[in-house]
Amino acid sequence: MTFSEIMAIWWPDQAGVSAAIWLVVIVLFMWLARSPAHRAIKSFSQIIRNAMRLSAHSVTSLEKHLRERNRQVLLTNGMEDTERYIEREFQRVEDVVSRDLSGYPSLQRELKDQITQIDDDYRKSAEVPPMPQNYIDAIDAVSKIEGNGDPMVTKILGEIQTTMRHNSEKEISEYRHSSKERHGLLKTMMPYWRNLSKTLESVEKKIVGLEERSKVIDAQIEKYEQIKAKTDVAERILSSSSMTQFFTSGLVLLIALLGAYVNFQLIALPMSEMVGGAARLGPMRASDVAALVLVFFEIVLGLFLMEAFQITRLFPIISSLDDKIRKNMAIIAFVLLFIFASVESSLAYMRDLLAADREALTQSLAGMTVEAPEFRWITTAGQMTMGFILPFALMLVAIPLESFVHSMRTVFGMIGVFMLQVLAFVIRQLGSLASNLGHILLNIYDLVIFIPLKIEQSFGSKNKPDIEKDTEKETKTKAKTNTEFKIKTETKTESEKDSVISN
Amino acid sequence: MKKQLQIILISCLVTALSACSDPKSHATSVMLLLDTSGTYTKELNKAQSIINYILGTLTSGDSFAVARIDSGSFSEKDIVAKMTFDDRPSAANSQKRTFQAAINKMVDEVKSSTYTDISGGMLQAIEYLEETGAGNRHVFVFSDMKEEIPKGHVRDFPINFNAVTVTALNVTKLRSDNVDPREYMSRIEDWRNKVESSGGTWRVINDLDRVETLLQKD
Numbered sequence: 001m002t003f004s005e006i007m008a009i010w011w012p013d014q015a016g017v018s019a020a021i022w023l024v025v026i027v028l029f030m031w032l033a034r035s036p037a038h039r040a041i042k043s044f045s046q047i048i049r050n051a052m053r054l055s056a057h058s059v060t061s062l063e064k065h066l067r068e069r070n071r072q073v074l075l076t077n078g079m080e081d082t083e084r085y086i087e088r089e090f091q092r093v094e095d096v097v098s099r100d101l102s103g104y105p106s107l108q109r110e111l112k113d114q115i116t117q118i119d120d121d122y123r124k125s126a127e128v129p130p131m132p133q134n135y136i137d138a139i140d141a142v143s144k145i146e147g148n149g150d151p152m153v154t155k156i157l158g159e160i161q162t163t164m165r166h167n168s169e170k171e172i173s174e175y176r177h178s179s180k181e182r183h184g185l186l187k188t189m190m191p192y193w194r195n196l197s198k199t200l201e202s203v204e205k206k207i208v209g210l211e212e213r214s215k216v217i218d219a220q221i222e223k224y225e226q227i228k229a230k231t232d233v234a235e236r237i238l239s240s241s242s243m244t245q246f247f248t249s250g251l252v253l254l255i256a257l258l259g260a261y262v263n264f265q266l267i268a269l270p271m272s273e274m275v276g277g278a279a280r281l282g283p284m285r286a287s288d289v290a291a292l293v294l295v296f297f298e299i300v301l302g303l304f305l306m307e308a309f310q311i312t313r314l315f316p317i318i319s320s321l322d323d324k325i326r327k328n329m330a331i332i333a334f335v336l337l338f339i340f341a342s343v344e345s346s347l348a349y350m351r352d353l354l355a356a357d358r359e360a361l362t363q364s365l366a367g368m369t370v371e372a373p374e375f376r377w378i379t380t381a382g383q384m385t386m387g388f389i390l391p392f393a394l395m396l397v398a399i400p401l402e403s404f405v406h407s408m409r410t411v412f413g414m415i416g417v418f419m420l421q422v423l424a425f426v427i428r429q430l431g432s433l434a435s436n437l438g439h440i441l442l443n444i445y446d447l448v449i450f451i452p453l454k455i456e457q458s459f460g461s462k463n464k465p466d467i468e469k470d471t472e473k474e475t476k477t478k479a480k481t482n483t484e485f486k487i488k489t490e491t492k493t494e495s496e497k498d499s500v501i502s503n
Numbered sequence: 504m505k506k507q508l509q510i511i512l513i514s515c516l517v518t519a520l521s522a523c524s525d526p527k528s529h530a531t532s533v534m535l536l537l538d539t540s541g542t543y544t545k546e547l548n549k550a551q552s553i554i555n556y557i558l559g560t561l562t563s564g565d566s567f568a569v570a571r572i573d574s575g576s577f578s579e580k581d582i583v584a585k586m587t588f589d590d591r592p593s594a595a596n597s598q599k600r601t602f603q604a605a606i607n608k609m610v611d612e613v614k615s616s617t618y619t620d621i622s623g624g625m626l627q628a629i630e631y632l633e634e635t636g637a638g639n640r641h642v643f644v645f646s647d648m649k650e651e652i653p654k655g656h657v658r659d660f661p662i663n664f665n666a667v668t669v670t671a672l673n674v675t676k677l678r679s680d681n682v683d684p685r686e687y688m689s690r691i692e693d694w695r696n697k698v699e700s701s702g703g704t705w706r707v708i709n710d711l712d713r714v715e716t717l718l719q720k721d
Contacts, residue, residue, distance in 0.1 A: 269592070272563065272590075272591070272592055273591050273592060273593060276563070276564075276590030276591065277562060277563030277564060277590055277591065277592055277595070278530060278562075278563045278564020278565075278590050279564075279590065280529055353593075354592055354593060357592075357593060357596050358592070358596060361559070361596045361599060361600065362559055364600065364603070365555035365556075365558055365559050365599075365603060366555065367552075367555075
């Protein structure tokens, strides 16, 4: 039976009248079934709303859990990083102390010797030679005595004068010699003073360096304490630091990826000479796979080298190895890396030869005269150098990789929290939408049967329609709940006040 | 026990590697048929540049053959040069030089034939492409596509062009085509039907400056 046949069931010739009868029947039926229909719509919308609220609650609790987990991870990572930083700073201080200040006793001895030497020299220079006696007046007085023509007296006086002058000259000469010696001693003190000054300056520098290190350690210890106390400030600083690290290391990794691509291009063509250009592994050429493997192997060796030097700590097992084993591991990794770099360099040379051969063939096929380009050696040398250096440059990828891996956990956690927040919001909105849709459906239902409803209101029934009753009921319930809540809050506040007073 | 474990591990590794290998061949195989009948021999210089272009495009593992279309083309004698290029690029380059020399010699010494057995050449090409087992198969026909078969030769049967791309190059218009162009069109249409009805792909390239579309490799 088709829809039109059903429609025309009342009055087959008059489709309009038949449809009107259907409408009356439906409206009548809806009016009779109003109460159960209303209840069904209400409970259905309520079920959806509750389900959505429950889901939103679950998502919110999951978000809180994830946020807490992120916080824990962030603080733990921050604590580990700070511990490592402080450890390194202490290591540096220890190095300074053991390298420079371990020689402090000998330095002290040296200083003491220098001071003693200066002291001796000073003492010696302090011995002032006696001033020569004042012969001038005596000689002058003797020269003024007259001999009264007696040649004997004149001779004696002359000899006295000569002797006195001679003595005077001798004493002056001795005095000058002694002063010269004193000045000499003072002069020899100069380099000792300078040495002393230099030694003290170097000691001062070391002490200042240590002081600066101690300031850095103080700052780190303060940060460590904040992290340990799980303060919001510490969390905020660590989050921001993680985001910065994530983007910076991501950028560096991208550049490293481009470097790896250049490296790959450098060795892919000559690899086809070694492993064959036609063989394939899946959709890729075997030569390309071999070149990729070589590049990845170099990166892995670089990682191990960095781990062995304890610059990065991606593999805790390597960090926990014995120092001697780590040293051997570093040597092996470096030797292998050196060999790979040499192989790459030779492959780069082969690439240049192949490119030249291909170029010559292309020229020949195009009917041109084959000419060897000038200064080809420059590109050859450039390619060989790049082939040798790139593996060592790729070795440094380990550092940004470590930062990226560590910060990725935090950043992805943040994104997860954000997504869960959005999801909870959407679910809550859907629940609210379901509830509102229920109300709208109820109103539409009543709109369809408004004629029988009006008649019901006019004839007899003093009672209001159910929907109005329900609304009133809901309003009363809400008011009651609010009043109860107010009373409870007031009671609670009063009891709290009482407890404070009693305390 | 240890040895057994080693054998199991090695067999697992071999199985994994063989599972990785692609069953479809990515190699390209090309057969170029040169019409040497009548006045078309004058066009062979153009064919030479096309051959050189194809030589420059093909890589290690690809196969290339050049054959004449003459009075009876279904014969190995008509194959001027054929090669599967070595895995090593350097060896492949020297093979290409040898190939080029063989083609140059043929162009210099070619004599025009009385008949044009295109179908025989096509059969020969299909057979060669099948032998190479390449994934991409191309037949280039450098001809005016007017077939003239000697009496007694039977060529009136379907040819299997499945998964083969047939490209007619430099299809020159004959004097009679100028009188009635429908002859030219019907000639081309006949070959298109022959190729496409048996699962092949048909193309016509008359502008030889657009040769870069000749080989579309995987």
